[in-house]
Each structure stands twice: as C-alpha cells, then as structure tokens.
Amino acid sequence: MSMREQAHLAGVSHTTMMRLARWLDLDRYEDMRSIYAKALRTSAESPLPERRQDGDGSYSTVGVVAGTLAAEIARLGECANAMQLTAAASVLAESRNLFSLGLRAEHPVAQHFAYTLSRLGRQAVVLDAAGGLGIDALRGVGKGDVVLAVGIEPYCRATIETARQAARQGVAVVAITDSSVSPLARMAKASVIVISNPQSFFKSIAPALVASEILAKLIAAKSGLNVYEVVKEIERQLAELDVFWKR
Template identity: 30%
Template sequence: MDFDQLKDCMTSQFEEMSPQVQAAARYVLDNVEDVALMSMRQLAKEADVHPTTMVRLAQAVGFEGFNDLKDVFQTRLRAAPDDLVGRARGLQGKKNSTLKLLEEIEQNAHNNIYQSIHGSGAAKLEKAADFLLSAKRVFIMGLRISYPVAFSFSYAYGMFRSNAQLVDGQAGTTADSLRGIGEGDVLLAISVSPFSRDTVRAVRYARSRGAGILTITDSEITPMNGDRTLNLVARNESMTFFPSITASTALVESLIAIMIAKGGEDLLDVVAESRAQLDEFEAYWEVQSQTPPLLFSDKD
C-alpha cells in the first residue's frame, strides 16, 4: 500500500473509527513528516491520544501494527521530490484530476494556517504584536518568495503607524535601508528555507547594533536565531515547487489585527487620516452613484 492508497483508505474508514482513532487519523494526515520521523509514543503525545490508539489506527486500515503504517510514511518521505523539477513533475502527474488537485491545495492551505496560528498561540502572537508596538522604528524585510508577505505587512502597518521602513534591497540598497538601526528598533525578518543570504546578514547586522528581532520562518532552528529574537513558525507545505506563503500571510494579518485591536480611538483617527490622504490622490476607483451618460440615444 502506498501513501495515496493509505490516505484514501483512512478517509473511507474514518466514519467507522472511534473518536480517539479519528483524532489519531487527523493528526497523522496533517503531520506526515512527523509520522515518518517520530516514535509512536511521541506521536501519540502530540495527537493527545494513548499510544495504543496509534496501533488501533494502523489495524483499522489493514496493518498488523503501527510500524507497518509508519513504513508507508517513511517511504513517502524518501521518495518525495526535493528539487524544483521533481516537484513540478509530480504536479504534472495530477493533470488528469484537476478537481482532486484543487481539493488538496485547499486542504493544504487550511492545514498550514491552522497549525501556524494554533502552534504560535494567542499569547505568543500578542507578545509579538507588543514587541512591534513598543519599537521606536520597525524595519521590515522579506526577499524572494517572502517579499509579498513583507510588503503586505508594511502597507497595512503604514495605515496606522508611520515608523516603518521596508527593506526591499532595490538597486542593492539593503545596507542603506538599515543605516542607523539600533537599540529600541525592531527588525521583522521573513524568510524560509533555503534562507535568503541578504536577510540572514541583515538580521545579524541589526542584532549587532542592539535591535530586537522578530522572525517569521518555517522552523524553530534557523541561521537567524540569537539574542533578543522572537520567532513565529509558519508551516509552508506546498503543492507546487515553491513554499506556500499562505500561513506567513495569515500570521502577519494576525499581528496587524492584534495591534489594531489594542490601538484605541487614536489609531482610528490615524487610519481615517490615511484614507483621507489616499482620497486626495484618488487612489481607488470609486463607482459613481449618478447615472452615466448614454453613448447612443433613441434618435440615433
């Protein structure tokens, strides 16, 4: 039995499983790498079930014991394409089942967001928001695949605070953008494996100047770790050959929402001023309320 067959079997048998076995099934399908690498007791602890429940799950899908089920996950991990061409080729193998591919993408995005937000937890996300709110200046950096996330945060943050600097490296100006960073400032650095060399250098430079560091990455262990660092982990499992930014985007949206919730009336006044300034430039297309003139009359 290969992984896809196991997944289909587990899905078809799900309704007949006990609630505890269902919880185990949800966990193993949402954490396929962990199943391949962790012991049965570790998995049971993470899934909040008894170790024997893992055995019952394996038996429910036709195996004698848990190790047989684990072998399927390990085979999947060894065979998983880890290069861009291999992952693209894997997608082409699904070309005759677009609906199934889209369903997998939807479920993958949901899992990434759920595990990232709940994995961070409300307390840590609030701590991160307070870290940003307490900063004298906030420097925001995300390059390559992480750039849209960094820009999104910078744009939204700029609607209610004016102390942000987007470090985008345009025209080779990374060093210039970080000039003067120091104590009281915070660098928000967004990067995932393989980590951008410029982002890692920027983090190390900012730390050496006494700035605080808030990172959004795909691991607890990164080359950006160090003193005065708070790290949020964004799950980035992807159906394509690039890491997904869905969870990273959800995390920065969560930080923006928490900061706005803490802002009070003063923040609302700033947002109103920002909108008024955009209106002066007619930044947005507005649908006119009046009836547009007719291009042709009945007499034509």
C-alpha cells in the first residue's frame, strides 16, 4: 500500500507513518515498506512451522511481530489516545468502589490492573468469576461505583453480560476495547480504544495491558496521595511478610 493508504487504515496521519520510518532509523517510508515486503515474501517461501525447526529466517517473523506490537503500543501516546486515557482515568479515580473485569484472554489485563493499583495504594476488586461467585461482588453497588471492563474481539459473553448488569445498577463502565462500536464501548462512560492485530495467529493483549498500566498510574497521580510514601510503606509491609526472594 501507499503511505497514505496505510495511514488511512491505521487511523493516523501520513506524517505519523513518516515519523515511524525515521524512528526505525530509515530515510523514507518506502524503505520500511520494502523491508516488510521482503519479510512477507520470506514467510510465503518458508512457512512458520518449518522455520521454527531450524531457526533459519525466524528473525523476520520476530521482527515483524515485535515491530507491530511496538507500533500499537506507541500509538497509545498519540494525542487522541492520550486524551482517552486521561478521561478514563478521571472517571476511575473518582469512583467510590472500583472493580476490574476481564475474562478468558483478557483476564490477565484485569488482574494486572488490580495488582498494579494495589501497589500504588488503591484497591480494585477483580470480578473474575472464581467458583462462579464473581458477579456476587456487585451486590449493593450503584451510582458512584466504577468498573473497568476489558474486551477484545471475539468478545466474551460473560464479560458483556456482567458489565451490562453493573450498568443497570448505576455503575459507570470504563472500557478497554478494540472498537468504538464494540459492545463494551457502546455502554461505557469512557473508552480506551487499542489496536490488537499483530502479524501472528492470535490477537495480542499487550496494548490493552499497557493501557491498564497507564490508567493505574494516572489514577494514582489523581488520588492526591503521596504515592512515593504509599509505595514505600507497601514495600516495607511486603518485606515483613517475606514475599519476595532475596539473594
């Protein structure tokens, strides 16, 4: 594709494609396109399973996947996406009770979000359906409470239904999702849209995971707490519990 065609599909300006090429230490976008075309030809001539057996040429697959993921993650820092993250963090930071929801492939994102927040002095309850009791945590919730729901296509039905139940009870939904018209985005008060389309056999959760970390840090910054002192105290408590291995 031409630079403008690719930029249009990616939802960015053509100058962003030029900056990407320069970030990769290339003079022009055409140089990047030529390298990518060569990698595709290599893939076509030598299928992935065969390359894995002897390792020859696998660098091209590694480079394509890693480069694609890096671009998708870097996109979170662009102005429009940074505004989405800031708006979402504002809703989450003002919550009375905070919940984290993500099932199947997205469960690590929801769990990591809650864990990161806990290390920064804020708690989030994970609606992980352990033992079928996940939704029980929504008893008595309502206006003032917020749930961060993570959903990447194909969307998990249980995630959508749990988020809908929370919304019916007056809970504000903040979504990390891959489309502005996804089921979660349509019910969300604020959404963070991530791209999840690496050159691989599955959709990556890496951009969603990074988005959750950014949100956790923004929430901590908006909390008004002395985050440095909070983290220092949490680390002291964990040291007393001998949680982490020491040399």
